[in-house]
Amino acid sequence: MTSRFLYAVLGILAALLGTAAGHLSAALLEPRSSPVLAVGSAVIDLTPTPAKEWAVRELGTADKPVLLGSVLVGVLVLAAGAGLLARHRLWLGATALAVLVAIAALAALTRPGAGPLEAVPALVAALSAVAALGWLVREARVAAPAEAAPGLDAAPGRGPRRRGLLLAVGVVAVTGGALAGAGRWVAGYRLRPVDVALPAAADPAPALPAGLEDSVEGVTAWRTPTEEFYRVDTRLDVPLVDPDDWRLTIDGDVAHQVTLSFDELLAADLVERDITLTCVSNEVGGTYVGGARWRGVLLADLLARAGVGGRADQILSTDVDGMTISTPLDLATDGRDSMVAIGMNGSALPREHGFPARLVVPGLYGFVGATKWLRRLTLTTYAETTAYWTDRDWATDAPIKIASRIDTPKPFADLEAGRAVVGGIAWAQQRGGVAAVEVRVDGGGWQRARLGPSAGQDYWRQWYLPWTATPGSHRLAVRAVSGDGETQTAVRASPFPDGSSGVQEVVVTVG
């Protein structure tokens, strides 16, 4: 092993130990302030919108692991550099590590609503990384005193002099691993699901009829299992909210500010509705869409308690960490079942999906109507205040487009000739629901597919069309027609908000 390589490895080891120590202290104090998470979150907020859209499209749900992995790799490359600097001057290497950690501290402190405590994990990381580097470098010098002559790539000595270095490397590596494991465990324990007994809804939804998934192989389940529900948000972690401390405040242009505890929300009149949620970043044929049964308090009831003034044109919602989303007031209150949801598919919201409460507005894309980890609803105007995505040039008005997806057959599938089935889902929230789905084979005429049951206009529908597959290559396209008579167009308009409206076409080979 050359001495350069050795010192780069020592830098990396020291940085890994520091990162693990920082992560554990963050898990104990405030999970989001973990150095790598904080830097990753800052990267998300600083990333220009087109790059973010690209990442969501190209990387899908892997975007977060990829981002965190890149941040970690970046840290390790810089840490290797710090190790190389320490080869000649320990203080130079230590300073480099400290600068690296200062960036993490800055990232943690600039999170919305961050207090000074959130710099502690970075501080812990800095102290442990520098201490580890100091020890490792001292032992490395003992092991290879020739190193004193700069420029000579002397191999570390053998025998007793090397034992100290091996011991130091072993202790740092094992401690780092133990700290990382402990941090993971503590964070996992503190973020375990909260056991809440939800009261029944005063206005329940009727039992959902059986969907097509049992009879048509390959069609998406009509009810998305909670664990499989897509997740899209700007966070790398989930917020740690204690429902006993949590409050929902309604303020701004209101007659009287209203503040509700979680128990008060549970005690309010609850409704239950089947609503399909989707993300504007969903690719044609994509998976950022899901159907769930939401339980909550109608937004109209809550706003009535506060008494909305005449000035407001937007509901600015703020999450527990200060992230903001704006919802057009006129749309949210036009009679649709907008709600502050506390339950999903019969249980309390999972932390990933907004525990303890989130907004659900039927017919609006998630980024303008589905604020998770909700803390405040402020009645204000678009002129006065702007929200996170508004500041990034996204539209403020974003009704969900009519959409349909082919679940089966999969693109580029190889099928056997004979009886086959084309099937999938379609949605047209707040447009009268899905009235028809049409399938086109090889550019021929549009044929009506058979529809699964309906659970109201805000919930998606399954569909299928029996098809006799003949040998050769075939193109299968699908489009939906809404209850209010609109047909999904073939225009794949870009940029947003038309991105999600394209007609999907898949190519299959029949052998």
Ligand SMILES: Nc1nc2c(c(=O)[nH]1)N[C@H]1C(S)=C(S)[C@@H](COP(=O)(O)O)O[C@H]1N2
């Ligand atoms: N606080 C908060 N709420 C949020 C977001 C977010 O980044 N932060 N993302 C929104 C977006 S873009 C979508 S599509 C939906 C997704 O909700 P889900 O993750 O429960 O499917 O949440 C919305 N609510």
Ligand SMILES: [Mo]
């Ligand atoms: Mo979204």
